[in-house]
Amino acid sequence: MSVTSTTGTGLFDRLKEALAAGKPVAVATVIRGEPLGAKLLVLPDEVVGSLGDATLDEEVLADAQTLLASERSETRRYAMVGREDGVEVYVEVHPPPPTLLIFGAVHVAQALTRFAKSLGFRVIVTDARAKLATPERFPEADEIVQAWPDDALSQITVQPNTYVAILTHDPKFDEPALLGTLETPAPYIGAVGSRGTNQDRRRRLLEAGVPEERLRRIHGPIGLDIGAETPEEMAISILAEIIASRHGRSGGPLTTASGSIRGPLDSVSQAADPTSPVTAAGRVSTE
Amino acid sequence: MPEIDAWRAGGNRIALATVVKVEGSAPRPVGAVMAVSSGGDLTGSVSGGCVETAVFEEAQDVLKTGTPKLLRYGITDEMAWDVGLACGGTIEVFVEPLPE
Structure with a gap:
């Protein structure tokens, strides 16, 4: 898989192109921590942009592929060496349209x-x-x-x-x-x-x-x-x-149903906190 | 969102607001988006109408400064007169400028 560094405009153009072609795409954005707003675009055979740290890019890339397969957009927290709070990254998935x-x-x-x-x-x-x-x-x-x-x-x-x-x-x-x-x-x-x-x-x-x-x-x-x-x-x-x-x-x-009113019936409850810290080795419990 | 291209053609800058986290029950799920133009246009939604006006104002600020922002909205009894969600959940909304 090749990694391309590109400006914001280039990244958005590539995203638009891939969506128009109905390709599976994920976009990861740093939403808490620095560099705030940095993006990584995950295309089927290419990665565009960076979240500012090569190790973080790799971890997020792996998670993005899992989330894409399960058709779930999610915010996750990542531990970073030398940074107490780590960063939070929002991964938005765009599976191919039905x-x-x-x-x-x-x-x-x-x-x-x-x-x-x-x-x-x-x-x-x-x-x-x-x-x-x-x-x-x-x-x-x-x-x-x-x-x-x-x-x-x-x-x-x-x-x-x-x-x-x-x-x-x-x-x-x-x-x-x-x-x-x-x-x-x-x-x-x-x-x-x-x-x-x-x-x-x-x-x-x-x-x-x-x-x-x-x-x-x-x-x-x-x-x-x-x-x-x-x-x-x-x-x-x-x-x-x-x-x-x-x-x-x-x-x-819905009046005769119970449980969550949105999405797949077996979806993970919203109460589960997906932002508990994760590392390349998997999710780390905060409790 | 087809409106965005038309707004751009009219010389506007665009900010995008996305629901990135939901705790409890909320009117729109993670991934819901709203776009705002520097000319004052608005399309899409991040809640059932409860926080759109507040997010619109924040988005105008983001367009001025060029710096993204993470916003958090919830509701408690003490906050009942403030901006918040009627259904009791908490949402986080990330607002960012789109590249020109």
């Missing part, structure tokens, strides 16, 4: 694309119907793939952060889309349709030899139970289910 893959360039997909973009998703819309899958209908989409589901899936890489919404409402499109995406590591696969449609689809997929256990991955009828009627309401219902699924939550009202 992708929403929509099968069916239908009316609901238009609202879904718009809302998903404002939530920070990359959005891919795919449909075989040339009249529907157009940039005019989906100006916010990052990618439009006009193809049958099998063909589309051969062109798109479905990753562990690719969320799938199948909205075609037509078995000849949505069943190949389901069969195809069930083979991928997609963390969420939702399929539109009434309870009856879902029962019928389930039966056909079982007959086609899809194991019961695998069918349990499908969220169908898609969305949370908010009584959604319009395309916009359906889009919110679907995105709410996707957000809940990302955080391992069920999506009920």
Whole structure:
């Protein structure tokens, strides 16, 4: 890994570039102690800038990579030789944005694309119907793939952060889309349709030899139970289910839930003090 | 934040305020950001509205001096009339000038 020293402007330009390219990035900043405001930018194959001390840079680089993997921004205190208080460094992580893959360039997909973009998703819309899958209908989409589901899936890489919404409402499109995406590591696969449609689809997929256990991955009828009627309401219902699924939550009202109201359910409690001193050898207890 | 580029194009300098630490419950999590321009614009948020005005003033100071600042906001009964958070937590906000 190469280390580049650069001015603040250069560092911010590199950060902007990497974010625009959807690369995983971390930025570390000295927020308590000197040099206050010094920054270290951690790119996939390069480190830019410095926190003013080579040993500190190394420790923070290692922590930044761990935090990036766990998608957590955090302030940590570092012990420094000859400095009683050490320094506090804020590490901000920018994991690559999640992708929403929509099968069916239908009316609901238009609202879904718009809302998903404002939530920070990359959005891919795919449909075989040339009249529907157009940039005019989906100006916010990052990618439009006009193809049958099998063909589309051969062109798109479905990753562990690719969320799938199948909205075609037509078995000849949505069943190949389901069969195809069930083979991928997609963390969420939702399929539109009434309870009856879902029962019928389930039966056909079982007959086609899809194991019961695998069918349990499908969220169908898609969305949370908010009584959604319009395309916009359906889009919110679907995105709410996707957000809940990302955080391992069920999506009920907060009045009936307990514990932290934000982020993953299993996240470390905010009461834990992440600023207790750490050294290259690990965290040192202050008590 | 798309606004920042427009503010810059208008000849403004920009300060960025980031929530870097949260103790207890707070309206915005670590990583929440607010940007402020030397022309008086404001976008984003670091709380539910409780401390934005105070952070805005501090950010103007940071833009004048060019030196970053770490701010800490909390609330106690004695502080009830001062700037603080309504929900009882404590947050630390780091304010820094963006390079021109």
